[in-house]
Amino acid sequence: xxxxxxxxxxxTLSEEAFLTINCTYTAxxxxxxxxxxxxxxxxxxxxxxxxxxxxxxxxKGFEATYRKETTSFHLEKGSVQVSDSAVxxxxxxxxxxxxxxFGTGTxxxxxx
Amino acid sequence: NAGVTQTPKFRILKIGQxxxxxxxxDMNHNYMYWYRxxxxxxxxxxxxxxxxxITDKGEVPNGYNVSRSTTxxxxxxxxxxxxxxxxxxxxxxxxxxxxxxxxxDGTRLSIL
Numbered sequence: 561x562x563x564x565x566x567x568x569x570x571x572t573l574s575e576e577a578f579l580t581i582n583c584t585y586t587a588x589x590x591x592x593x594x595x596x597x598x599x600x601x602x603x604x605x606x607x608x609x610x611x612x613x614x615x616x617x618x619x620k621g622f623e624a625t626y627r628k629e630t631t632s633f634h635l636e637k638g639s640v641q642v643s644d645s646a647v648x649x650x651x652x653x654x655x656x657x658x659x660x661x662f663g664t665g666t667x668x669x670x671x672x
Numbered sequence: 673n674a675g676v677t678q679t680p681k682f683r684i685l686k687i688g689q690x691x692x693x694x695x696x697x698d699m700n701h702n703y704m705y706w707y708r709x710x711x712x713x714x715x716x717x718x719x720x721x722x723x724x725x726i727t728d729k730g731e732v733p734n735g736y737n738v739s740r741s742t743t744x745x746x747x748x749x750x751x752x753x754x755x756x757x758x759x760x761x762x763x764x765x766x767x768x769x770x771x772x773x774x775x776x777d778g779t780r781l782s783i784l
Contacts, residue, residue: 591770592771592772602778603775603777604762606774649714653769653770655769655770656769658703658728659705659717659730660705660766660773662714662715663714665713
C-alpha cells in the first residue's frame, strides 16, 4: 500500500534560515505528491503539488521536486519568515485510490 | 466562492448526547471526506464518499455515521458522544483523480 514518511519535528529555525523538511514515499504506479500547510487554529491548505517525475512545485517561496529515483519530495525554502510557522504535511494520491495518504506532519517554528 | 463550509465551528457536548456536523461544498466535487485531528497529531480518515448515495469507512469509523444524499452535502453524525471523540473534525473534497483535496476550516468538538 501507499505510505509517506516525513521528517520528525518539531523544527525550530531562526528567521532567514534555510529550510528543508524531508519526505519520502512508497506507492504503486505514479502518484501525485502534495505539501499542505496548517496554520494555528486553521484547516489544511494546499501549499504546492507535483504530478509527475521531475516536476517542481512552488508557491510562496517554497519548492519541492518530485524525485522518482529516490522516491522523495522534500520541501525547501531559502529564507524562512516568522509567518511560516505552521505544521507541514506531505501527502500522496495514486490513480484508482480514492484516499489521500498523509505523513505525520512537521511542526515548524521560526524565531525572530 | 465559499468552497467547503463546515458548521458549527465550535461545540461542546455532554457524554451520551448526539449531534450532526455539517459539510457543504459548492465545487461540484464527487469525492468528500471526513477526518479527525487530535491535538498535536495528524489526520485520521473517518468516512469518505465517492458520490451521492455511496459511502465507505476509513480508518476510524466507530461511533460515527454518514450519509450522502446530494453532491453538495456530507453530514457526519455522532451518536452517544464519548470523551474520546473530542477532536477537531475536517471535511474535505476532491475533484478528479490525483487532484488535491480541499479542506474546510474545521469543527472543534469537546465532549465533557
